[in-house]
Amino acid sequence: MSKRYLTLLKEAADIVGVKLFGFEWKKLKDITQYSSKRVSAGLLNAENYVGVENLLKDKLGKVDSSYVPNTGNLIAFKKDDVLIGNIRPYLRKIWIANVDGGTNGDVLVFCIKDDFKNMIIPRFLYKTLSSESFFEYDIKFSKGAKMPRGDKNKIMEYEVPLPSLPVQEYIVSILDKFDALINDISQGLPKEIELRQKQYEYYRERLMDFPRKN
The missing domain is CATH 3.90.220.20 (DNA methylase specificity domains)
Incomplete structure (x- = not known):
């Protein structure tokens, strides 16, 4: 599990005030x-x-x-x-x-x-x-x-993570903002959109990559 991912997940949990690993x-x-x-x-x-x-x-x-x-x-x-x-x-x-x-x-x-x-x-x-x-x-x-x-x-x-609703809402809000940006061509040149797409893919995979119990 990457340190970057754990930082992102902890940030999400801290902001909404929930326990980090309170999911199944x-x-x-x-x-x-x-x-x-x-x-x-x-x-x-x-x-x-x-x-x-x-x-x-x-x-x-x-x-x-x-x-x-x-x-x-x-x-x-x-x-x-x-x-x-x-x-x-x-x-x-x-x-x-x-x-x-x-x-x-x-x-x-x-x-x-x-x-x-x-x-x-x-x-x-x-x-x-x-x-x-x-x-x-x-x-x-x-x-x-x-x-x-x-x-x-x-x-x-296929197994999916089920965190608390506040954590789900926070993750969705972040990814929706990226969606809105990369799908609106009027907000940037094609090269910028391409870069935002890559950034979005990176954050989506990290935010959805919940750690599993050993």
Whole structure:
């Protein structure tokens, strides 16, 4: 564990006045589940239908869909659910929903279980699943050669940290500020944006890299 990381984590804990190591590790299957609900295609449109093709690579969210199914029932998602493209995990496609909508089997929908809705902030889950640690894990256990897919069962074995809500809020606030900066081209020249992106990636990995017990 790097000294720099411990300094960042201690700073976060000190600011919000909580005990540094007052957290535990949970498997994704303990705190989330894949969506099992369905939504009629008739309720979907270009904004709230999400296919893997309109999720953007490198964790850049999504664009409106150019194709929306007009028949059948699709996998439903709710606002604050986290969606991840399950085809070619190395593309790192992820989005936190800001609307209710629907998707298909090529996209995984992570819903926080009812028992944990007061214990984890949706955006903290999103930041956790946006980390390189998660995507490296997902890629490692993906199956297939030309069109690899993430292993849905193995993904649910991935462990995530569960610090107190104030620490979650603090970490999310820091990373959201970096998000706002690097995604607004009007705030800087391309070279500056590139440098901010690298800085953001550095802090995201450090802030989300919680120490494990031996």
